[in-house]
Amino acid sequence: RDFNERCAQCSEVNWGLTDGGRFYCRSCHNVTERTREVVNTDFITNSRVQTISKGLKNQGENDGGCEWYICEGFQLVLKKQVEALEALGVCPQMKDEILCNFWRCYLQKSKQAYCKRPAGETVKTLSACESSTDVDSDPERPSLLHLLSFSESEGDLQTDCSFASSLSKVSESTSVYSGSVDGSLYLMKNQKEKLSMTMPMTLSFCYMALLWVREPITLSELLRFVVEGHIPYLNVFQHFPEKMKLCGLDLKIFCVESWPVYEEVFNKMHELAAFLDLPRFPDITESCFLHPDMLCMKYLMEANLPDELHNWTCRVVKKIGIGEVDFLTLMPGNKSTRKVKYDVLAAAVIVVVLKLLFLLDDHYEWLLSELAEERNKNNTEVCIFYSGGPYFEFKKWYEVVKHSLDVKQKKLDEERAKYLWRCEKPLFYSVKNKSKVLKRRQMVVNLQNQFGKLSGSVQRAEKPNPSSFQLNWSEKNTDGSCFHGHSLKGVLQEKCGLLTAMNPDYWLCTVKLCNEKLCGHLAHYREVEFPQSYHFVLGLFSFLLRVQPSYIHDEVCMIEHKLFHKKLCKKLKYNAVLRK
Numbered sequence: 001r002d003f004n005e006r007c008a009q010c011s012e013v014n015w016g017l018t019d020g021g022r023f024y025c026r027s028c029h030n031v032t033e034r035t036r037e038v039v040n041t042d043f044i045t046n047s048r049v050q051t052i053s054k055g056l057k058n059q060g061e062n063d064g065g066c067e068w069y070i071c072e073g074f075q076l077v078l079k080k081q082v083e084a085l086e087a088l089g090v091c092p093q094m095k096d097e098i099l100c101n102f103w104r105c106y107l108q109k110s111k112q113a114y115c116k117r118p119a120g121e122t123v124k125t126l127s128a129c130e131s132s133t134d135v136d137s138d139p140e141r142p143s144l145l146h147l148l149s150f151s152e153s154e155g156d157l158q159t160d161c162s163f164a165s166s167l168s169k170v171s172e173s174t175s176v177y178s179g180s181v182d183g184s185l186y187l188m189k190n191q192k193e194k195l196s197m198t199m200p201m202t203l204s205f206c207y208m209a210l211l212w213v214r215e216p217i218t219l220s221e222l223l224r225f226v227v228e229g230h231i232p233y234l235n236v237f238q239h240f241p242e243k244m245k246l247c248g249l250d251l252k253i254f255c256v257e258s259w260p261v262y263e264e265v266f267n268k269m270h271e272l273a274a275f276l277d278l279p280r281f282p283d284i285t286e287s288c289f290l291h292p293d294m295l296c297m298k299y300l301m302e303a304n305l306p307d308e309l310h311n312w313t314c315r316v317v318k319k320i321g322i323g324e325v326d327f328l329t330l331m332p333g334n335k336s337t338r339k340v341k342y343d344v345l346a347a348a349v350i351v352v353v354l355k356l357l358f359l360l361d362d363h364y365e366w367l368l369s370e371l372a373e374e375r376n377k378n379n380t381e382v383c384i385f386y387s388g389g390p391y392f393e394f395k396k397w398y399e400v401v402k403h404s405l406d407v408k409q410k411k412l413d414e415e416r417a418k419y420l421w422r423c424e425k426p427l428f429y430s431v432k433n434k435s436k437v438l439k440r441r442q443m444v445v446n447l448q449n450q451f452g453k454l455s456g457s458v459q460r461a462e463k464p465n466p467s468s469f470q471l472n473w474s475e476k477n478t479d480g481s482c483f484h485g486h487s488l489k490g491v492l493q494e495k496c497g498l499l500t501a502m503n504p505d506y507w508l509c510t511v512k513l514c515n516e517k518l519c520g521h522l523a524h525y526r527e528v529e530f531p532q533s534y535h536f537v538l539g540l541f542s543f544l545l546r547v548q549p550s551y552i553h554d555e556v557c558m559i560e561h562k563l564f565h566k567k568l569c570k571k572l573k574y575n576a577v578l579r580k
Contacts, residue, residue, distance in 0.1 A: 003034070066243045068179075070186045071112045073240065073254060074197045078103060080232040080239055081206050088230065088466060090215050099209040105276045106205075110195070179245035187249055195268075195275050199233065199256050204269040206231075211269075211330060214282055216289035218343040220545040221468060223260050227546070230466045233260065234421075257421050262547045270339055273332035284328035284342075291328065292317045295346035302544055303350070304401055304473045306392050306486045312353045313346075320562035322349075341555070347541035348555030352563065354537055357491045357501050358394055362531040364503060369395035372490040392486040398536065400481050404471060405540060470544060508564070509557045525553040 003015050007025040014026045024031040082095045107113040180186075189196060203222065210217050226233045237246050237254040246254065273281075284290050296313040300306075317323040322345065331337055358365040372391035379390070473482040492499045509530070510523040527535050527549075538549040545552075561568060 084231045179247040183249040278332045281330040290342045360533040365394045389485040391490040522554040523557040525550040
């Protein structure tokens, strides 16, 4: 009552005392360095006893922890993830200049922070609607993604004080236990709102920031790095500060027991971009890594296919216009443009080129392979050295790649089967069960150590360094397992000065596309309805991208309909005339 100075941030005189005895503004949660001076011993004794006892009571309920909110937990998760991306080589500006601004905008749009008070309230709060120069000119304002401090230090998240106090009352009145202030309320809110924050959405934020700065990391690579443990996601709450007690309903929010799904992260990213009213993203040009020509080169190398195929992928990309800047660049909220999955699109282009040259009908590609094998044998016998390397043999390539793919797939399945979903940090859903959980956890650790010593089991090897390539092929190998330098002369012919495919035929995956908005897919993929060669190629890129083969099949159908649009229109008109 005796402290009448105005708050430096909101200019209000509405002070309270923290558990540590410092003054904080009830309007904007700004905490000052000033502490209460002792003037009247009798008065101070009573008031201070009440304040201290209240603080001890709160600490007793939370086992020494401090009050924290769900949005603060997600902020820490984003901080850990973006720091991991920086360690992988992402530009440092992505953290504070890109992802930080996205997160601030989301908090403001979702009315969790940086927003004005509801109508009827008299107390003002800090708003993110202020000009960026005002925010940036404040030298004492910390970066939002710095480690969150608590009520006794400056730089706290600017949450609405009245909202926080109401949440405290709700959490105190509810019987469901939660370490956070708004855990139970957040779950109820999450069921109603479409874009409430979830763990998969943290990856959507990261991918959106990566796309904005045009980093050479695709969504499939991002999710693979998550699974391999290079980016915190599973059990990331272990890195929370000790004061942020995580228990009860908080576990349902932050505890993840499933791998992130490509389609979910991708769709949420587009919904987020539209929700935040972001402008057009930076252009995806030919020199950008996400351009189909660049990604096709990468996937051709990883799939151990001849380098000459890149000329054909570039021709297909140019012919159907999927390399244009307007097609590739994300424009949030524009429903007329198609959402581009850059990695899946590039893989689909390679599949279409393989169909153009080898047909992939379980017959023609094997016939070409026999002819190429015979020519290679004859050239070896007569010691003819021709330019372009040996003829590409589809059968030999299939055997080499299938063997390597089976080994990698088996190893991946074993790692997933052995993965321990339980984290090292014990979790408990209520304070009553805490002691039991800790005892059980200690017992389990002791038994594991004893059985490990008896069985002589080897400790887990350290995580391998992250790599953009899962399958590596070296041209230095003398066993002929690398096909990068092989020639396509056996499947090409020259017409009018241009190299064309000897194969005049082509089979379409589907004649008519489905409505993607209604059906969810452009076409339906069933393995039994397609040739095994086609299924193998889809399976190869499905493993490399860690997506379902149906996703690649959809893009293949889209490319085919763009490539053969005129012929399809003629065929449909001809069929319509026959019906009449």
